[in-house]
Amino acid sequence: MRADIRHITEYRYAEPAWDSFNEVRLSPEVSARQDLRSFHLAVRPEPSLVSTHRDYFGSLIHHVHVHEPHQVLRIEAQALVITRPLPGLETVPFSALDELRGEVTEFLVSSPRVPSGRWPEVFGVRAPQPHEDLSAFMVALTTQLHRQFTYHPGATSVSTTLEQFARDLRGVCQDYTHAMLGICRTLGIPARYVSGYLYSGGEMIGADATHAWVEVLIPGQGWVGFDPTNDMLAGEKHIKIGHGRDYPDVSPVRGTYYGGGGEASLNVEVRVYGDPPARQE
Known part of the structure; x- marks a missing residue:
């Protein structure tokens, strides 16, 4: 099955925040059952630093640092994934x-x-x-x-x-x-x-x-x-x-920031578009 994924995370602050550090786990894995054809991460405001590493369990993590003052932080991930059907379960004691x-x-x-x-x-x-x-x-x-x-x-x-x-x-x-x-x-x-x-x-x-x-x-x-x-x-x-x-x-997005005037409001939007797998006769 082909799946086009769009995931938007938006934080809004009552007052300007700065030095926002976020850990983003949104990149689909590559395995025997799925291929990752493309992945793109867009952050606004423009981050001063983006780095990646894999955690203990093998997930790809993007570290995003936004240094400039901002009242809205928008993190958008887009991915194209191909998944494959799995074999049926076998009897195992x-x-x-x-x-x-x-x-x-x-x-x-x-x-x-x-x-x-x-x-x-x-x-x-x-x-x-x-x-x-x-x-x-x-x-x-x-x-x-x-x-x-x-x-x-x-x-x-x-x-x-x-x-x-x-x-x-x-x-x-x-x-x-x-x-x-x-x-x-x-x-x-x-x-x-x-x-x-x-x-x-x-x-x-x-x-x-x-x-x-x-x-x-x-x-x-x-x-x-x-x-x-x-x-x-x-x-x-x-x-x-x-x-x-x-x-x-495996939390999708988490981080810390300075300023902001209290707790930020959070809005998350996820859309998955795709060609559904064929029905098995």
Whole structure:
């Protein structure tokens, strides 16, 4: 599938700000399932410095420094991505994970936004038996959480804890993903947070901003994406930016500034245009 992406982040300040330093994670990754044909980052006012590096997890980060006084900071990213279909899931016993857990400890232990807890019990998820099919378990878990949670923008914020979400079960893709991560890691299933985009065509949830889903390590198949917000595997319509332990590892734009007269107002606009994948007969 071909996807043209336009992502605009705009900060407005009550008074002029200066020395604005921003860390931007908006460049889609290059992998076996997707090609990045082009990426362009435009910043207004003109930055005095733009540099790049890859973080611990391999995501490309742009560091943007705007030195001159400004009351509006606009960061626009444009990308052209080609995604490919993934093979179907294979039957894999849960016990097959035993040989892999030592290689991916960072995606099994607690993280700042996914603390240790009795998350399977909290969300009513039973632990699979060693002989059970891990792939089938993950598909069923994706469906269970999709039905159990209510998508409600505004019910939570980027600072909402997993404990708070567990009380109300209302939130957005970030909350769904943190909950699924907590369940998987508690059960010994390596799982990581994915940030990206979603080509919707008006039929899926979460296409009006950056989207989030879970990748689970399935022996013999690698990291496989599951999207509990839309009750589906992450396929051609999911465009990945990067992954980490939880949201702060892959937040799209974050930074600091001097001045500004208090907290800045934020507006984000995301548009994904594309040629949808052909229907499978």
